[in-house]
Amino acid sequence: MTQDRRQLTPEAARLLTLSTDPWLSCEDCFDLMDLYVERLLDGPQTAEMRAMTVHLRGCAACAEEAESLLLLVAEQDGRDVHDIQRSLHD
Amino acid sequence: MTPLGSGQEARRQTRYAEGEPTDWPTALAIPGPEQDHALRALHALMVKAARHQVWRMRDMLPTTDARSREDLANGAADEALTVLLTKLDTFEGRSRFTTWAYKFAILQAATEVRRQAWAHREVSLEDADLWSDAAPSPAQHAEAVDLATAVGAAMQHALTPYQRQIAVALLVDNVPIDVLADRLGTTRGALYKALHEARGRLRAHLTRTGHLTGTSQGGER
Numbered sequence: 001m002t003q004d005r006r007q008l009t010p011e012a013a014r015l016l017t018l019s020t021d022p023w024l025s026c027e028d029c030f031d032l033m034d035l036y037v038e039r040l041l042d043g044p045q046t047a048e049m050r051a052m053t054v055h056l057r058g059c060a061a062c063a064e065e066a067e068s069l070l071l072l073v074a075e076q077d078g079r080d081v082h083d084i085q086r087s088l089h090d
Numbered sequence: 091m092t093p094l095g096s097g098q099e100a101r102r103q104t105r106y107a108e109g110e111p112t113d114w115p116t117a118l119a120i121p122g123p124e125q126d127h128a129l130r131a132l133h134a135l136m137v138k139a140a141r142h143q144v145w146r147m148r149d150m151l152p153t154t155d156a157r158s159r160e161d162l163a164n165g166a167a168d169e170a171l172t173v174l175l176t177k178l179d180t181f182e183g184r185s186r187f188t189t190w191a192y193k194f195a196i197l198q199a200a201t202e203v204r205r206q207a208w209a210h211r212e213v214s215l216e217d218a219d220l221w222s223d224a225a226p227s228p229a230q231h232a233e234a235v236d237l238a239t240a241v242g243a244a245m246q247h248a249l250t251p252y253q254r255q256i257a258v259a260l261l262v263d264n265v266p267i268d269v270l271a272d273r274l275g276t277t278r279g280a281l282y283k284a285l286h287e288a289r290g291r292l293r294a295h296l297t298r299t300g301h302l303t304g305t306s307q308g309g310e311r
Contacts, residue, residue, distance in 0.1 A: 035184045061204070072139060
């Protein structure tokens with residue numbers, strides 16, 4: 001059986017070679033997500049938050065959920081959601 | 091029912107800001123009318139968060155029907171509330187209770203949207219040397235294309251068959267991690283761990299071949 005050869009896109013190569021150190025599991029990411037979101041909105045960043053940022057770059061599902069939580073809390077608090085959304089992708 | 095005295099009424103008003111308990115864990119833990127009230131308020135919050143999540147991901151769903159979205163959100167909220175109540179004793183007060191609670195509904199709703207979106211799609215796990223050299227499009231830098239070619243080769247040399255299958259499914263075919271976990275009978279965490287190790291092996295191999303520097307963040311933008 002022959003299979004079509006495929007091209008690895010530069011974007012896929014970027015994601016495949018992403019450094020995801022320091023290590024943080026999806027379970028730890030979920031545990032920290034509420035704290036991370038509130039720190040992003042108001043508080044000081046810590047080493048744990050750095051690990052969250054790295055994890056969220058490397059895990060699309062966790063990133064979607066963290067962004068969603070951030071925007072929901074921001075909206076609830078009457079914050080400028082568009083500003084926050086922009087800062088997430090800078 | 092005995093009318094509340096003015097002091098009791100004041101305390102009651104303090105404990106219920108905008109219809110929500112100010113001390114959620116206590117209100118949820120002790121059976122009685124306050125627990126019933128807290129459960130109703132918490133369910134409403136879960137529905138709100140689940141609707142928010144379903145709306146964000148609505149383009150993934152096979153149907154545009156509002157009723158189906160509402161059913162999905164309500165089902166996810168119910169499930170998330172059940173999970174949350176089993177984990178109530180893990181709430182440490184590091185964030186507001188509502189922020190902590192929302193994340194359960196968001197996770198549940200997002201997982202369910204992804205499951206429905208992929209319900210009728212096959213997930214093929216490839217393990218073959220299928221990569222051809224990429225020709226740069228006008229928008230792509232030749233350097234990025236060279237790296238892509240090197241990564242394709244490195245995948246054959248540096249990864250185990252399982253790591254290749256996982257990496258290709260998640261990052262090339264864009265299969266959602268919880269969908270892949272479900273199909274493989276594993277967990278999202280275990281797949282992310284396998285991906286983390288695969289990335290480390292690829293980076294080490296590409297550093298040895300001179301395609302990445304030791305301090306390079308690789309894909310970091």
